[in-house]
Amino acid sequence: MTESDRPIALVSGGSRGIGRAAVLRLAQDGFDVAFCYQSDTDAASTLEKEVAVLGGRAIASRVDVSDNVGVRSWVNQTEDEFGPIMVVVTSAGIVRDGALVMMSDEDWSRVININLDGTFAVCRAALFPMMKRKSGCVITVSSISGLVGNVGQANYSAAKAGVIGFTKALAKEVGRYGIRANVVAPGFIETDMVGGLSDARRKKACDNVVLGRFGCADEVADAISYLVSANYVTGSVLQVDGGLAL
DSSP, X not given: OOOOSSOEEEEESTTSHHHHHHHHHHHHTTXXXXXXXXXXXXXXXXXXXXXXXXXXXXXXXXXXXXXXXXXXXXXXXXXXXXXXXXXXXXXXXXXXXOOGGGOOHHHHHHHHIIIIIHHHHHHHHHHXXXXXXXXXXXXXXXXXXXXHXXXXXXXXXXXXXXXXXXXXXXXXXXXXXXXXXXXXXXXXXXXXXXXXXXXXXXXXXXXXXXXXXXXXXXXHHHHHHHHHHOTTOOSOEEEESTTTTO
């Protein structure tokens, strides 16, 4: 792969939803982007081409972020092929909603594994080289559910609350190395995760949003872009929820 003067960003869960929007926004902001995806090879390939149209480079890798060995290999491959990673965005996530008393062990564990353990795995693999270079930026994607909880989402709310605590601790730990760590906490965003809501549930949800509508993934990507450039912001939680949690 040819050399580039563009800085490098790493995005987990980059082929769809918020992750996809983040990849495109980072490319627009002048980054080359390495992103991973779980299963949709066609979507990943399409996104690589879209980044190329924007003048950047993108490389997609199929990675399960709960697999520590696979994540470390992905990060090492990115630095070998692209160069030093300057920005990390952890957006890989799943939901498996249900009442707690009926929730299976598998549904609990898999949501924790992907949303929380995956955040840990990606950050741990990427941070050591950043610390040696004494620069970098980490943005984790949590959720309003991690701040206020949500009925039927004990697993997801626990994982996303964990992401917030993890990121705040990380900000304190790596600040002396010139690395910033922040959180975006989206509310209802028009992605696959909310696409299955019934009309009645969508109306009820919108009634609780001050701005009266669901957000779009590009609006979350705007917040991510801001945090990449906000050089004196660390340990913050930026809510992108239209006033849902007021």
